[in-house]
Structures are given as structure tokens and as C-alpha cells.
Amino acid sequence: MALLEVKDLRTFFRTKHGIVKAVNGVSYSVETGKTLGIVGESGSGKTVSAMSILQLLDANGYVDGGSIVFNGKELTTLPLKEMYEIRGNDISVIFQEPMTSLNPVFTVERQIAEPFMIHQGMSKKQANARVIDMLRDVRIPNPEVVAKQYPHQLSGGMRQRVMIAMALACKPRILIADEPSTALDVTIQAQILKLMNDLQEEKGTSILFITHDLGVICQMADDVAVMYCGQVVEMAPSRTIFGNSKYSHPYTEGLLVSIPRLDTPVHQRLEAIPGAVPHPLRLPPGCKFAPRCKYAQPRCHEEEPELVNVEENQVVRCFYPDKEARQDGRFE
């Protein structure tokens, strides 16, 4: 049994113009000590699905159906009081913007000490001592000095390390990393990702890694879920997706070929997925990806495909998951 099991999750938002189905029937699971990567464009529902886990939705969002089971507990209906105990303690989150996700008026020490104090009932003194250890764990030089500093005095990478220290403070079982490296420059990004990998090995934390960067996912994740328009369109082990699998979703395929590579000839144009993500209130009736899919058939525009188990551990939401077949024009 997986540590975290999301099943058929449907998270909707009420808006003036109608109900936005941000997450519409998503299922995935996170195993102990493993990393699940979720990839997708902006608005594909990857962040919302993760925020649903901790009931961190905006006021107009609600879970319409499905279940999230963590450690045998159903989280979607969990009272807020119990949820407070889980947040930051069993499951914690690293956010995308290290610049803004630290409180600008608190010192680093105070920010990191807070989870210790509220979840482990430590005194301020004890917590402050642990803060130094945590800062050392996330490889911050001069932890004693940094502890007394304010976020604006730190660089982006340092801030993200502080965020990680804060998130890992109470040794959570699951760490939800919501695009933790997006706002950082490439070298820092690499450092942070390495740090997360190292810490995962040290502490055995499971990670739910959300990103739109396939390169990062490839490095980090054991399993990958590709999301599009609030649905999982493909889920498979990382090796399968990035390796030479026989099956794939056309969207995943499009994403993979749109990565610039060092070995592409200089004058060859980069392939891109045409069109744009459909408006969430005017989703196409059939396959959500059909309007942009170069393999789309009439059937794709009318019927909605189900997730098909094409191979062991690999599911694809497509009528024509066979890569070679559809590239050759064989739609049977």
C-alpha cells in the first residue's frame, strides 16, 4: 500500500463564469522513499492536485469527489484541526518562489523554529538550537550568522535552502516540492536538486515533485505523471518515459521533442506543440488534447479516452498509444 494514494480526485473552482474543473479525476500514488514527478503546462492542475492534499485551496476551490488517503487517513474530509497536525509535520511543502515564500519580517531562525515549536512543542531555546542543525543539513555555510539574518539579505538559492530546511524541520513523511527550482538560475538549480536528492537518501522522505521542466523530472523522479487539462494523460516510471518506450501519449511525445538538444543540427527548427491549452471553461468534448494533437482522428474529437494500461506500470490516456503505429499512420 502506497504512503499517499490519490484516487479519482476532482477539485473544482467556483468562478463568476462557471465551475472550473481544475483537477478532474486524477489518480496517483507516492511510495515510501520514492519520488513522484508531476509534469505539465501551467494550468494543467498539477499544483491544485497537490494543494488539495493539504486542503490549501483558495476560498472558492473545493474537492468535488475522489479520495486522498495518507497513511490510512482520508484527507479530503479531515477536519481542519487534524489537518493542522499533518501540515508541516507529516506533509510539508516547498514553494516555487523562494523570494516571497519566506516572511520578510522574520529572521531565518524564527521561521525555521516555528514548526518545531508548534509541532514538537519545543521551547524557543531548544528550537533555535535545532535550527542551526537544520541549516547545516541543508549545507548553509555559517549557519549561526545566517540564522540571525532576514530573507532579504539572502540570495535566492540560500532562501530556497532555508525553505527546504523549514519544510524538513519536522522530518515529514512526504515533501511536496512545487516547482522548487523554477525561479533559480541553472547552477543553483542543480545544487538545490542535488541537495534534495541527498536529503531524500539521508532521511527517506517521499517527494511529490511538481515541475514543468522535463530535464529536472528526469533527474529527480522515480515515477512520472504527465498532466494535461486537469487529467493525468500518462503515468509511468521515469525510465520508461524518458527511455525508448513502445507506448506514449502524444502530449508526452510532443513535450520530449520540444526540448532543445545539443545534438540537433543548427538550422533545424525546434518542434513545438501547436496551439494553446484550451480555456478551462470551454474544454473540448472529446480528448482534451485532440485539438492540438497531430495524430488526432475524428473519434478523438467525439469520445473521451480512458486511461489504458499499456504495459506494466505504464498507463496512457489515448486511443492510439502505440508510438510507431500512429507515426506510421496506422490508427486501428
Add this chain to the structure above:
Amino acid sequence: MKNNKNDAGVPKKKRNFFVRWFRSAVLRKHDLDYDSSEVIETPLQIVAQNFFSKKSALFGLIVFVLILLLVLIGPLFWQLNLGEQDSTLVHIPPGYAMMKLPKELKGNVRDIAPGRTYGVGINKDGHIFTWGHTKITERIDIKNIPDAVLEADLKYISSGDDHVVAIDTANKLYVWGNDRRGQGNFTSDMVGAQKSGRNWDIIQLEAANQCSGALDRDGYLYLWGNTSNMDLKIRKQYQGHIAKFSFTANEYIALLDDGNVAYTGFKGKGSPFSEIPEPLLQGKTVDIATTSKTMAGLTEDGKVYIWGKVDRHEGEVPEFESKVVELYGGRFHYSALLENGSVVSWGENNFGQTKVPSSAASNVEQLYVGYFQNYAIKEDGSEVTWGLKGFPLGTDDLGRDMLTRIINGGRVTMLVGAIAVIIATIIGIILGGIAGYFGGKIDMFIMRIAEIVGGLPFIPFAMILSAVIGSKLNPQQRMYLIMVVLGILSWVGTCRLVRAQFFAQREMEYVTAAKAMGIREFGIIFRHIMPNVFSLLLVSMTLDFATSMLTESTLSYLGFGIPLPTPTWGNLLNGANNSIVIQQFWWRWVFPAAIFGLCTICINLIGDAMRDAMDPKSVER
């Protein structure tokens, strides 16, 4: 090698202790090398630096702190007595020279008459001099001495509340000053005596509250003046036997030539003044004196007896280190000249009347006491004075010291302003925080309440509220009522400010991060978001403080705030609502208005500078 001396290091600028303390305590800047001081620079320090780099802010802060210290510590030194009032001290302009003898009199004194707020004296040549505040009314001034008096060789002089009497060596009597109450109307027997010269060898001259008395060497007493409030008659059997007399505010007593004290007037029986202590009726009394409400007698053995309406500590006769020789009475105090040449004073000490300076401890030859003043002339002719020197900021219509009332009034005004702001801020923070954080229907509901409260016409509403509820309360409770009314009616601005800030702040990722950390909602509102809003709140509190003080003063000025006699900066101005006060008694409104204006301007300067210091955009880099 040559440069060795210079290489030893650029001499560090030595900072004195205060600057170092200020830098480390307020700016948290330690005298460290460049790198480490760069590291520990909190936002607060940056704000403080920005703030202190502004001259106007520094000026405002210093002046405000001085005013604050004055109104906080001042009341310890200038104690307020709410029941205080004295008809003789009404409307005295600022000044501090009530006991400053003119130089012509120094070492050359024949007689001194300490008056209400002035002094009149004669030098050994019989010439007259005045000093202090001699103006009685717009028209009448003691300083306007008749020419005949200036030319006469004066023997005795005495001054009453608003007139002066003098007699020259030829026993010619002069009266000037206010004579509208019959102060100059001599009785018929006096006129006769003056004409004939019989029984008219004056040895004592006294002036009091609109009346005067003169005593002949043969024991004949002449009294004249306003008889409506004075017992100015002499019982027949005493006439011709009087050795000394002394006026209280409405009566007089006499020492008879047989050494007994007698109430020689007609009021007598039943009044506390007629109950003369037994020892003074045994023919051994040597001196008498009076204050405004009490009488005192001195017996041969140096014992002092006090009777009358003793309610101003006049009865607290101290132990004398030597025999008392002479007794003198002021308005509420007594001074006694001892055999060893020292002086002892007792009684009320509002103006230092009984605080005898050490220089008057010996060799005092002559003592002149009256009202709140004491003049001691020593054997070498030098004078020692103690008592009421004057009022630095004048007095009001009830004779109360303006300085004391301004200082104590400032305390009340600032206290009311501060508590009103605190109440308003607490309500504003709670309602604004909840509205801003939760939004939606809660926000809608709270903001409608805010609009209703904000829409109330403030001053009429506060007036009605304080009039309806206030009439049942005592002044202290009324003060609390005003604080609460001000607080409850002025939270809307703070609420809006906090709400708007919360709307901006709650979208920030750190709020979500705090939520994800498992921090409860009220913790997020008040511990995470509030500190981010606090800088703005502090500015608005500062500015609201000034506004609250002004509003309180407006209400008090209109008479709906804190009632008299409790002073506030607003109701000090209350009396200044007619042209007479504004034109003639300028000190009654200039000083309170000036200090109040200065105070609010300083608070606004501080608030503005704080806003600029906290707003990073305002700092040009």
C-alpha cells in the same frame, strides 16, 4: 620605515559614551568592521537610519519627547490641586518679579507693605517705590501714585487687596488704588481727629480686603472702607484701649493695652474667631497676627496659639529653637521672628511661603509678611525674600497657575489621546484583520459596520453621547467615557488600512507557506501578517494620536469633553471664547494653544518621517 607611524592605523573616530550607547541600543549598530556591520542590518535599523537622517523628524522627535517628559514628570513637581482657587490671584500675567525690591530700597528700607501680587516700600528718606504686578484693573494701577504721596515723607505704608494706604511723618493719610468700594471714605470721627490732631498720632496702619485701619498712640482705632463684607465697627468699651489690631478676610481682632486679646467688633459671639484661647486672656499676650481665616496670639513665654477656621495647616505650629518675639501673618501662613534673629514660617506652602531660606536663619532685624510674600531685612540691611515670586505663565480666571494646569492638562490630553488610539487600533486591527484575511461575506459584513460608524457625524455624535451618558458620571468616569467614545468612533480608518494591507498580504506566498507549515489561522493573521502591516499601522497610530488629542480638545473646548476643573489642553482654552480674555489675558490662550500646536505638529512630523522612512520607494538611492 619612515611611514611606520602612519601605518599604525587611521585613528578611529572616538565616539563619546552617549553616541556609542545610542548607536548600539537604538540603531543596533556596533562599532565593528565594515563586513560584519553589513551583515547585521535589520530592516528596523534601515528604517531608523532613514528616520534619523531627516532633520525635521529629529526635531519633531526631540521636541515631542521633551513635551512628553514634561507632562509625565512635570506633575510631580507642579502638583495639581483641583480645588485650588484664590480671588486675589486672578488673571496675573506671566512674570517672576513679585518680590524683587527696587535697588533704591536695598539696604535702605523704612517700611515694606507686601501686597497681593506686588510690593510697596518706603526708603529711609520717606520716598515710595512699587514693584511686582501692580495693575488692579484695566484703569487702576497701584503704580499710579498721587503726586502728593511722591513728595511726602512717608512713615508707614500698608497695602490691601486693591488699594494702598500710607501716612507721612506729619500724620497725613493717603489712599490710592481702587476706591470704588469706599476704600477712601474716612469716617466722621477720623475726619475730626485729623483736623484737630487729637488722638491722631498713628502708630499702626493696616490695609486689607477693601478696608483699612489706623491706630493712635493712645489706643484709638479708626476703621474705614467697604463695610458690607467687613466687621468694621468697634465696641465702645474697647475704644481707647487698643494696642494692636490685625485684619482677617472679614474680621479683625485687637490686642488690648491690658495684655488681653479681644474680639472688639460686633460679629463676636458664635463665630469661631470669638473663641479666643484661654492663655491669651490672662494679660500676658504680647503680639497678635492673622491670616485670612485664622488668628494667632503670642504670650510672654513665647507660646503661639492659633484659632479660627484652621484648614490650611496654619495650626501646625513648629517647635521653636528660641523664644518667639514677633508674629506675622500672611494670607495662609504665619512667620515668626525669634529671639536669636532667625525666622520660622508655617502654614500653607503652595508658593514656598513657609520655605524659609537658610540665609534668614540669623541676624534678621525686621520682618514684613503679607499675602504670600515674606521680606526679612537683616541687620546689615540686606533683604531675604521667600514666597510667591510670580507665575511664569500667569494665572487664569480663578487664580490658578497656568503652568501647572498646562502640564497636568497635557498629561490628561495625551493619556486620553493615547488610550483612544489604542482602543481604536485594537478594534481596527481585529476587525480589519478578520475582514481582510477571510474576505467574502465576513468582509462585507464588517465593512458595512465600518461604513455605518464612519458615516456618523463625529462631533455631534460624541457630544450627544457624552451629554446623555456623561451627566450621570463623575469627572474621572467621564474621562474614561471620552476615551472609549473616541476609540469606538475612530477605528474605521485603521480598520480600512489593515484590511487593505491584508488583502495585499494574504496573496503573498509566505501566507500559503505558513498555512502549509500547519500554523493556525489566527496565528497567521496576528503573528505572520500583522508584523508586515505593523509599520504602516505605526504610522497611522502616530497620526491618529495627534488627531485624537485634537478631537478630545475640541470636545473639551466645547464643554462636552472632560469637565473642569480637571485641566486638559482643550478646556484650558475653554475660557478663551470671548474677546475680553483674548485681548486682555493673552497668556490664558497663547500658552496652551502654543504647546498643543507644537505637540501635534511634532507628532505629525514624526509620523510623516516614519512613513517616508518605511516606504522604500521614497528613499532615493
